[in-house]
Every structure is written in C-alpha cells, then in structure tokens.
Amino acid sequence: MKISIPFLEYACKGSWGKDTSYQSVGDAKNPKGQCAITSMIVQDYFDGEIRKIKVGEESHYFNLINEAIIDFTAGQFPMPLDYSNHISADRINFKEETIKRYGILKQRTDKFINDMDLLSKRISNCTICQCCGSCSPTFTHFGYDNRILLLGEAPAKNGWRISGRAWYEPSGKITATGKILKKLLSEIDLTLEDLPFTEAIKCTPESPKYLKFCGINCQPFLIEQLKIMKPQIIVPLGVRATELLLPPFKKFSDIAGQVHKTEFGLVIPIYHPSPISPLGYKGNLHIMQIIKQTLTNFP
Numbered sequence: 001m002k003i004s005i006p007f008l009e010y011a012c013k014g015s016w017g018k019d020t021s022y023q024s025v026g027d028a029k030n031p032k033g034q035c036a037i038t039s040m041i042v043q044d045y046f047d048g049e050i051r052k053i054k055v056g057e058e059s060h061y062f063n064l065i066n067e068a069i070i071d072f073t074a075g076q077f078p079m080p081l082d083y084s085n086h087i088s089a090d091r092i093n094f095k096e097e098t099i100k101r102y103g104i105l106k107q108r109t110d111k112f113i114n115d116m117d118l119l120s121k122r123i124s125n126c127t128i129c130q131c132c133g134s135c136s137p138t139f140t141h142f143g144y145d146n147r148i149l150l151l152g153e154a155p156a157k158n159g160w161r162i163s164g165r166a167w168y169e170p171s172g173k174i175t176a177t178g179k180i181l182k183k184l185l186s187e188i189d190l191t192l193e194d195l196p197f198t199e200a201i202k203c204t205p206e207s208p209k210y211l212k213f214c215g216i217n218c219q220p221f222l223i224e225q226l227k228i229m230k231p232q233i234i235v236p237l238g239v240r241a242t243e244l245l246l247p248p249f250k251k252f253s254d255i256a257g258q259v260h261k262t263e264f265g266l267v268i269p270i271y272h273p274s275p276i277s278p279l280g281y282k283g284n285l286h287i288m289q290i291i292k293q294t295l296t297n298f299p
C-alpha cells in the first residue's frame with residue numbers, strides 16, 4: 001500500500017496522546033509538544049532532514065523533504081510560521097525522554113499503517129461478490145483535515161480509482177458530484193480535497209442492481225476501516241452509504257441531517273450531492289450548518 005504524506009499525517013495525528021506529548025502539554029487532538037517525535041516519524045518514512053526554527057523561546061521541529069517543508073504540528077500555533085531561518089536538527093541530539101515518547105508514537109503509527117495495509121490486501125484479494133470488477137488496493141483518500149470522513153456509496157467506473165485523484169475524472173475535470181459537494185463544503189469553510197474520503201462498497205459492481213448485495217457483503221470491511229481510522233464525524237452521502245452505518249430507517253428524510261452517535265463516531269447523513277438528486281444541493285445547505293456546529297464541539 002502506497003504511503004503518502006497525507007496518509008502518514010493521518011496516522012500520526014490519530015496516534016498522538018498526552019503520553020507522547022512533551023511534559024503532557026498536548027493531547028490526542030492537540031499537536032503541542034509532539035513536533036520533535038513527529039518529525040522523527042516523518043523522517044523514518046520519507047527520509048529528508050529534520051529542521052528547526054525558534055518560535056518565541058521554544059524550538060519547533062519539522063521536516064524538509066525535496067526542498068518542501070512538511071510540518072504536521074504547525075496547527076498548534078495560532079499564527080502562520082516563518083520558516084525562513086530554519087537550521088538542521090540532528091535526531092541523535094534528542095534527549096532520552098524524547099526517544100521514549102518517539103517509541104510510543106512509532107509503535108502506534110506503524111500499527112495504523114500496518115492495519116490499513118492488511119485491510120487493503122484483503123480487499124484487493126476479495127472475491128465474495130462475484131459481480132464486481134477488480135477491487136482496488138487503494139480505497140481511501142487521505143486529506144489534511146482528519147476531523148471528517150466523507151463516505152460515498154461505491155467507486156465509479158471512471159472515477160478516482162482510475163484518475164488517482166479523489167473527486168476528479170481521468171480527464172482532470174472534477175466530477176459532477178464533487179462539484180456540488182465542494183460548493184456545499186465551502187459554505188462552512190471546508191475544502192473537499194482536504195477531507196478524507198472512502199466508499200462504503202470497496203469495488204465497482206458491474207450493475208447498480210448489485211449495490212445492495214455488495215453493500216451487505218462489504219459492510220465488515222467498512223466497519224473494520226472505521227475502527228482503524230476513528231474519524232470524529234462520518235458524513236455518508238445518500239441512502240446506501242447511510243444504511244450500512246445506522247439501524248434500519250423508513251424514510252431517509254427522517255434521519256438526514258441528524259447527529260447519530262455510533263460506535264464508529266458521530267454519523268451525519270446528507271442527501272446524495274449528485275446533480276440528479278433534487279435535494280443534492282438545497283436540501284443539504286442546512287445540514288452543512290449542523291456539521292459546522294458539531295465540529296465546534298471538538299477541540
């Protein structure tokens with residue numbers, strides 16, 4: 001499974017805790033006190049250099065990879081950072097206490113990546129449905145904002161599994177659904193491409209008539225994925241993705257836009273943002289505000 005920078009960032013962010021934070025000043029959501037050990041993990045996976053700058057009296061560590069600054073812990077600061085005077089920071093100079101916290105973070109991030117890799121292998125070798133095309137080992141788009149996981153129905157035949165870029169066609173054009181969703185998310189200052197995305201059904205069924213059948217078969221893979229990724233909020237797009245997460249419901253309008261507590265995280269279903277769905281845009285506008293409000297409850 002290819003490890004991208006956003007994938008590693010998701011793994012690191014989900015692995016932070018008070019026990020990995022310098023003097024316990026940060027926690028599972030706050031990158032404070034996690035910069036040195038996070039820069040070591042990034043170097044483990046992508047080489048490059050560990051660099052540092054002074055922010056006030058404190059040293060702040062990050063990575064330089066192919067001349068690009070990679071900083072997973074910049075979010076702890078309320079202002080943009082000035083990286084112009086960065087200098088080298090060799091990991092051999094880190095203290096024993098830092099190395100100990102690094103060991104905890106390393107074990108957790110490696111486990112996240114290993115669990116996702118094993119799941120990917122099982123999905124790409126799966127033949128349960130017998131009515132799908134190939135099951136791609138790439139089934140998750142990792143963005144830089146890990147608070148929300150967008151959950152589609154099933155991969156489109158000519159969609160991002162082919163283009164390699166979530167929400168974009170191989171021609172480089174954004175998909176019709178992506179265009180509407182991007183507009184909706186911009187209402188609450190979220191960027192479509194920055195949000196992680198996966199589909200409930202991992203393969204492309206040969207006909208829409210197999211969606212329900214494939215959904216039932218694929219549900220255990222989805223649940224396993226959610227247990228690994230632990231998103232704060234899951235936003236399923238439309239009926240099919242929602243019914244694999246919630247108890248049976250009569251009308252989608254009864255549950256759309258409500259905040260449902262589940263063992264995988266909060267689930268807030270929206271109407272499918274497709275151009276052929278009458279509620280795809282207008283019906284979702286007020287739900288975006290509910291998502292925004294729910295996000296404010298998280299630190």
Ligand code: SF4
Nearest residue numbers: 126128129203217218
């Ligand atoms: S859709 Fe899911 S259950 Fe069906 S073959 Fe693909 S991975 Fe297996």
